[in-house]
Amino acid sequence: MKVVLQNLTKTFPSRNKKSNEEVVAVSDFSFTIPDGQLIGLLGPSGCGKSTTLYMISGLQKPTSGRIFFGDDDVTELSTENRGIGLVFQNYALYPHMTVKQNILFPLQNLRGADRLSKDEMLDRAQNAARLVQIEELMERKPSELSGGQQQRVAIARALVKMPRVLLLDEPLSNLDARLRLQTREEIRRIQKETRITTVFVTHDQEEAMSISDMIVVMRAGIVQQTGKPQDVYDNPANLFVAKFLGTPPINVFSGRVQGGRLFIGEDAVLDVPDVPDQAVTVGIRPEGFVLDPQGPLRCHPTNVEVMGRDVSIVSTHPAAASPVIRSIINADLRVDISQELVRYALKPHKVFIFSKDTEARIPFEVK
Amino acid sequence: MVDSKHQWKAWIYLAPAIALLLVFTVWPIINTVRMAFLENYSGLKAAGGQAFAFGLGNFTKVIEYRRFVSCLKNTVLLCVWTVPISTVLALLIAVSLNAIRPLQRTLQTIFFLPYVTNSIAIGMVFAAMFNIVGSFYGTENEIVVTAGIINNIIEFFGGEPVNWINYGSTYTANLTVMIVYIVWNALPFKILVLLGGLQSINKQYYEAARVDGTPRWRVLTRITVPLLSPMLAYVIITSFIDGFKEYTSIVGIFGENMGPPDDAGRLNTMVGFIYDSLSTNSQGRASAAALILFAIILVVTLVNLRISKKRVHY
Known part of the structure; x- marks a missing residue:
């Protein structure tokens, strides 16, 4: 599923009551995410990358601009009707449910014609679990899992509905260095296997460079440069991008x-x-x-x-x-x-x- | 860890509190058990030098006593009705309060106000609201004037006024008033505790639920309630304990009469029973009743804890 962002802008009212100035989180963001690609939104904290992700997810409404999934304009569509899977930074796994219940939860919410039979649900959950290799953990609670395993469960929960677009918010930031390397390969593999258009947000340039098909470098709400990681590294458009990429x-x-x-x-x-x-x-x-x-x-x-x-x-x-x-x-x-x-x-x-x-x-x- | 040389200092600091607790808490507990097992124990007679035989007589007396069964029944009925109603109401109010932005603080204060008001005073106001006749201690021949606001409302909507608490009122009517009053009185604290719990739940669970397209009712039952379960368990366990100690609220509505004018003591509770025994100088019987009440609370709390072990997710 191709995702088109058209002049996307998001402003927040200022926290300072005296000034009426608005805080511009994302400014005039236009970008086309090609079908089946893995895109890294990259930038320092506060650059608007997470806001962009949440606008794609529908959890936040853009102030102006439009979002298309394929040819559908989804700008006014609510989150649950967009067909997205979202993996939160701290995973947001329901702590009182087992891994299996967590993965089944989105399926149990389906109503009407989309409703699956119990067996179909279990089947889908098993498939998602197999994809992220957590089949043997199905009866555990999230608190009994390591950070990397929780991450996989969160991805499985996001994938089980077969979303059109998969969104990951800082997927690796809660993992230790070794797990981070391993998990980013894992994300790459899962994305390759499912061919789901995937957008992930990170402040770690190495992470973005290593697994993305394309990266979008942002600063203070404004897109600085987009392109293949190597191209952006070899041809930075400005000093900020040059400084931000490379270790x-x-x-x-x-x-x-x-x-x-x-x-x-x-x-x-x-x-x-x-x-x-x-x-x-x-x-x-x-x-x-x-x-x-x-x-x-x-x-x-x-x-x-x-x-x-x-x-x-x-x-x-x-x-x-x-x-x-x-x-x-x-x-x-x-x-x-x-x-x-x-x-x-x-x-x-x-x-x-x-x-x-x-x-x-x-x-x-x-x- | 204080090294042993200086431990005597710690003991000195603790000594006043320990001394007071020994005299006013530990000894009375031991003494209650002692008095309960001494036949016909009475403080007056004991002061006169009388000795009492050891035995279970006080317990049989309590159980055979005319009012005991009704006291126990009142206590249990009030608990069984008020605890679930007030908990569910408090949960719904807390969830609603948590969902609104403007006026949240103001409403929170308003909902908490009853907590800082004297419950006898609230009881008197409730008695006035549910009143049906001119005077509270009415008799059969008194002129019936609808005075209470509740009956005014019922009449406004074309209903028949109900004799809630006055001369000739029914037990069901009395109990209804008590349940309404106790629930209303119990709400503020529960709302406060549950709202505190709600505000500490990570908002991302709700965002995740939104992404998953979770219907509202399912969010409440499958996410909010389980995540709130430690608070709910606390609220339920403590309100069962409070419920079994119910006494003041009855006094608040019915006065010392503990029932409508024509049937004094009809709504008496376990604690009321203990007080009555004390006022007739039957400390033995009061102690036995206190131990029975203690046993009931203990069993109910153990059952509560047993259930919560399975249902509560920490």
């Missing part, structure tokens, strides 16, 4: 373009012939540094972090926006940080230039 985060420097050359401090690091002279912000991905005795960028190394396959050189530079900059280098290269200076050459496609004022990306031709 370790991108290194930011203040710099300037002068005579077709990009300067960071006093170091002319790249030739950018078609960029007019101006003050700019420069972002360099940690993997964009190459150790080179003749390299133009001179940094003062402070220490080396060994991460197994790679090492990360922590160094400082007077023009850097953050106290330290991190570069990721192949561990095979021995790094001597006792030296005063470490010199880097830069991979041009890992370097982004942003306007100092608008923070928008300034494209440049790589020779």
Whole structure:
């Protein structure tokens, strides 16, 4: 089921009674979610991603704009008639019911022609449980399950009605690091198996990047960029997106373009012939540094972090926006940080230039 | 844990409370048991130096006493009627209060007001509301004037006025008034407890229920009530205990007469029975009745706890 969001806007009345100013949670959000895809809504807390999800679910009404499931306009439709499955951040499993009762609950609510026989219900519940691999837990109470198992039950409960759209609100935030990795693969697998159009919300860019077909990066209610995770990572539209994606985060420097050359401090690091002279912000991905005795960028190394396959050189530079900059280098290269200076050459496609004022990306031709 | 060297300090701090509890709580309990098993025990006679034989005489006397069965019946009937009615009403009111936004605080205060009002005073107001004749202690020959607002309302809708509590009123009418009064009196505290419970239920359960298209009635019975069950259990158990100790409310409506003018003591309860025994200096009989009441409350509470173990989800 294709989901179309058209100029979706949601404002809340201000909590401050004195000012009549409204809080804009989501502003003019337009996006088409292709059928059968997994979409990650990504952004820092308060960026409107959850509000967007709740508007798709119908639990919140948009202030303006329309929502379509396929060709049906569902904007005025109430939650229960939209045919969605929603997995809450803390799962919201009914604590007094067993896993089986929890999964059966949505089916027992069906009335009239949709009503299933007892056997059909049990069958559907069993299938949902098998899909998320919790068949042996059916008689347990939610309190007797681990976080990951509760998560699966919540997904099973959302899937048992065979929803047109599956929505997940921060599905992994309550899990520990190991379970998180495992569960996100699981979500990916379930989505692939069911082919249900799925939207999930997260503030964790790694999570979104790793399993989404497409990501939507939001900030303060406004969509910053949409696209395939790798495309967004490789081609950030602005400084915010560049900073938000990637671990370790991108290194930011203040710099300037002068005579077709990009300067960071006093170091002319790249030739950018078609960029007019101006003050700019420069972002360099940690993997964009190459150790080179003749390299133009001179940094003062402070220490080396060994991460197994790679090492990360922590160094400082007077023009850097953050106290330290991190570069990721192949561990095979021995790094001597006792030296005063470490010199880097830069991979041009890992370097982004942003306007100092608008923070928008300034494209440049790589020779 | 205080180390043993300094424990004597703790004991000193506790000593006044322990001393008072021993004198005014523990000893009276022991003494009640003692008096209950001493034949025909009376405080006056004991003071005169009389000795009493050990035996079960007080218990047989209590059970054979003319009014005992009616006292027990009144107590049980009031409990059985008022506890479910007041609990269900309180639940519905609390759920409704919880569902509204404007005026919630104001209504909450209004519903709680009876709790801070003296129950004898409320009883007198109820007596006036259910009154049918000019004077409360009416006689057969008194002129009948409809005075109570309840009968005024009944007449307004074309009904026949009912003799609720006055001379010649029926037991059923008396009991109805008592049930209405006790339920009304019990509501505020229950609403308060249940509303508190409701407000601590995570809103996401209701959002989940909405997504699942759960009908309202099912939300109440399958989600709200189970999630509220610890509060409900607390409310039911304590109100059964309060119910078995019912006394003040009868005095509030009928005065010390404990019944309509022509049948004094008709609505007397277990606690009333104990007080009556004390006032005739039959401490032995009063003690035996108190132990019987204690046994009943104990059994009912155990049954309650047994049921709640299966039904309550903590």
